[in-house]
Amino acid sequence: MTTRVAVTGVGAISPVGLDSNASWSSIKNGELGISKITSFDSSNLAVHIAAEVKGFLPEEKLGKKDSRRLDRFSQFACVAAMEALDMSGLDPESLDMTRFSSIVGSGVGGIMTLSDQFDVLFNKGPERISPFLIPMMLPDMASGNVSMKLGLKGINYSPVSACATGTDAIGQAFDLIVKGDIDYAVAGGSEAAICQIAVAGFDSCRALSSNQDPESACRPFDKERDGFILGEGAGILLLENYDLAVKRGANILAEVVGYGASSDAHHITQPSPGGEGAARAMNLALKRAKVNRDEIKYINAHGTSTPLNDKFETMSIKTVFGNDTKIPISSTKSMTGHLLGAAGGIEAVFCIKALQDQVAPPTINYKNPDEDCDLDYIPNEARETDLGMVMSNSLGFGGHNASLIFSKPS
Secondary structure: OOOOEEEEEEEEEEEOOOOOOHHHHHHHHOOOOEEEOOOOOOOOOEEEEEEEOOOOOOOHHHHHHHHHHHHHHHHHHEEEEHHHHHOOOHHHOOOOHHHHHEEEEOOOOOOHHHHHHHHHHHHOOOHHHOOOOOHHHHOOOHHHHHHHHHHHOOOOOOOHHHHHHHHHHHHHHHHHHOOOOOOOEEEEEEEEOOOOHHHHHHHHHEEEOOOOOOOOOOOOOOOOOOOOOEEEEEEEEEEHHHHHHHHHOOOOOEEEEEEEEEEEEOOOOOOHHHHHHHHHHHHHHHHHOOOOHHHHEEEEEEOOOOHHHHHHHHHHHHHHOOOOOOEEEEEEEHHHHHHHHHHHHOOOOOOHHHHHHHHEOEOOOOOEEEEEOOOOOEEOOOEEEOEEEEEEEEOOOOOEEEEEEEEOOO
C-alpha cells in the first residue's frame, strides 16, 4: 500500500502579507505587492520597481542575536517554517525528531549579504569582512537554520533548481515520506534577492520588465507583457505521513498526490520550444498521482510575464490537457512578483488555500488578450469554483521543470 502524504500546516511571508492568511487574503482580493524599490537607492539602475516584503521585523520572531547572524532569506525561511509547524499542532517533544526533515531551498542564497560584504572588502579591506559571511550566504542555510531553529534531525538539505527550487523541495520531501525514510518535513523555498547586483544582473539578461509603472508592469499572459518583476519571501508546507496525521487527529489541509520533474536540455534561460519539458513534468505528476487530466480543476501557472515563458507554458498546458481545455489557470506572480527559488513554495501555499476556500485566485493586470495565450487565465477577479484537485507548475533557468498536484483531504 502506497504511503500517503498530508499537508497539516503552511507558512508564508510575501510581498502581499507577513503570514499565510494575510498573503492569501490579498491574493484572493487581487491586491498588488509591487511598488517602487525602498530598500536601496536604485537611481543608477534601469529598473526601479520590485515586490518587496515590507514591515518584516525578524527580531520579533527570532530574537536580535539570531536575526543579525542570518541573511534575510534564512530569516524568511525560519519564520515561515515556524508558522507551518505551529499550524500543524505537532508537539516536537513527543516526536522522534530523527524522522523529521528540513528540505528548504533557495535559488541564489545570501546574495544580499555577499553584496554588502563586497562593499566592505573594497572600502574597508579584507580584515573587516564578517566571520558570518560564508554561513550567511550559503544557499543551504535556509534549510540548515530551519533545522536548527526547530530541532529537526532528519534528512536536511537544500535543492537548488533556480525558479523550480521550492516545488522540487516539496516534491522531494513528498518522495522521502512515501519511501518511508522520514515521517515529517518542512519543505519549500525562500528568497531575498532584491539588491543592486541581482536587479542589475536579471535586467542585463533581459528577464525583467522595462515597464516602470508598478500598477501595470507584471501582466502574465497579456499581449503587452515584457518581463518579470523581482519579488522576495518564503513559502513552506508541513508534510506528514497521512496515517500518522489521522491517528493524532490533525487538521489535514490537503494531500500531496503527485510530483513530476524534467529537464529541457535546451538553453540556460529560455524554455524548450513548445514547452515540451514542462509538458513532461505535468504528465509525470499526473502519472504519479494516478489521476486523469480532467480531474485537475485549477492550475497555478509559472506565469512569469515574460514573452517566451507564458507562450510556451500555454502550449505545454494544451499538450497535456488538450487544445480546447477549459481548465482555469492563473499566475499569482501578477501580484507577488517572481520569488525565484521561493516561487514554488509560496504558490503551493496558495494552492492549499484555494482548496480550503474553493476559490481560484486571479491573474491581475490581464487586459490585452494574446493569440498565443488563449486559455482561461481567470482575469482580474478570483473565482469561486469546485476544486477537488489542483496543479502547481514551476519552471527555472537551466531547463528545470517541476509540477505538484494537491487534492482535498478525503
